[in-house]
Amino acid sequence: MLLLLFGSFSLVYSSVAYYSLSRPPSQEFIAWGIFSPSGSLSNYFSGAGANVSVGQTLDWHFAITNQMGSIQYVKVIYRLANSTSPNPNATVPASIVPQLGNSSVFIPNGRMAFVNFTWSVTSKSSQGGMIFINMRINGQQVSPPVGAVGGQRFRFFFELWTFDIASSSFQYGYRGQSSRVGVPLQVWFNSA
């Protein structure tokens, strides 16, 4: 009788111990946004519409929050596109669109990291009605091969990639419950 009661009580209390020692289930995700100097998700061009003139410097930054349950190695890839370029989506990056550069950061779980994105148009040239721009991004000079008609409707694509230990490489998006989740951002602008 003692043994039976002992077994039953031990089972109940052990279940309580197991429950208290287990990690609570949580939805894993990475959230991010691109912020203007005022710290908002708008007013990227300081009231100048979406027009960017040659020599104008824009100080933006990304805020990336890691809720993946462990530290993550995150890479932000930036590309310059025009209105006809194929968009990145939740599953596929815009690999056809040329990459301008990237920034990487390690983010502990439950923390937010800030990544600077300071850029300017250093010069522009015209070719058959298309405007091509040279840019400086985070101190690096870049000459994207993408042009836009009349310099209108350029756009930045920002893609978030995370380091995948299994493949030992950066993979697009972050690891979701059943598949990877891409969360691209884009900002339109005109070269005035």
Add this chain to the structure above:
Amino acid sequence: MRFRQRAPLGILLVLVFCLSVGNENALGQSNQIDDTQSRLVQAFVMVQQADLEGASPAQISLLANNLNLALGYEDNATLLFSKDINASNFYASKSASLSNATSAQALSLTSAARTQIFLNQVAAYSIAVAAGFGSALFVLELDRLDNLVRRMRLRRTRLD
């Protein structure tokens, strides 16, 4: 005549030698940055392992700072690679040594976290088993306790 014929050949040989030495040097630098990158990734893997094993967020945050510093050094090494090889080397070796130190710290954190988790589990299940035994004994001896309480009450009333 012979000298005139051999002079271009000699210049060509010297050029080829110079180029090959330059390439070897460049290849060596490139390998050094590759090595730095792989050490950084290795350090990240170790830190993530420590994190998943249950190391404290404060400790992981410190290691993340080290990783970001090593990443900054690696970026400098890559940027300076074509401009100043010595400076590039300097930053690459700083990044590699910081990554190595971070890996070692992460390894020791993983070990400490595993031990702590094991001790926590032993303590929790020991308490559960002890509480199980205590509860079983309590249920079985409830009658005796009840009798004991009754006797004490009776004694008190007699004394009054």
